Amino acid sequence: MSRIGKRPVVLPQGVTANIDGQSIEVKGPKGVRSFAATDDVTLAVEDGAITVTPRGSSKRARQQWGMSRSMVENLVTGVTTGFKKELEIQGVGYRAQMQGKTLRLQLGYSHDVNFETPEGVTITAPKQTEIIIEGVDQQQVGQVAANIREWRAPEPYKGKGIRYKGERVFRKEGKKK
Structure with a gap:
């Protein structure tokens, strides 16, 4: 289990996230950022937080899980504080x-x-x-x-x-x- 990947990314006040297939777009006070995740992970927005889950238990899916979650967190940090x-x-x-x-x-x-x-x-x-x-x-x-x-x-x-x-x-x- 990825310790980083299983934590949800909380969306602060004034930040919105839109998921379209495997791409996510985050809008905030400092701008708009987007990221396209691989097919090995699933992105979802639930209760004001973004969750990343692996599709299957392959080695690549587990590798992409933590990395994708870190990328999404960097999007949120970038549009809020920079x-x-x-x-x-x-x-x-x-x-x-x-x-x-x-x-x-x-x-x-x-x-x-x-x-x-x-x-x-x-x-x-x-x-x-x-x-x-x-x-x-x-x-x-x-x-x-x-x-x-x-x-x-x-x-x-x-x-x-x-x-x-x-x-x-x-x-x-x-x-x-």
Whole structure:
């Protein structure tokens, strides 16, 4: 039995869910999200909660059960509160600023890096050393954060670069004489 899959996903106030075959559409204050489940699970809305049940006892059905329930929960969380990733920039002369819908990064290269904000995601830079990425799709928010971090990942000697807030960077000791 999947411990995650057997728990129902409660729909908060102001959130509605419509099931059409194997696809579910969730509407909330932050937007509309949808997910198409595989044929191995059954989706149902009962008493203000969404339940996911497996069709049969095959290994694939049990695998899809917990995963589908997690995806449905992410839909509900996305349309109610949204998802957020915070990045920190460390290093002398490293900074970020928003110019319209473009994030302009100065990361020690001979040129500035311009990162266009994708549709469905909002990027803000409240400080020069802080970047906040918000959106309703958890996968998209995480991917945008990873793409920005990829421009200058933290290096192990001085710790310079872009890191997730709270991330611990393993530091190495430098050369000895």
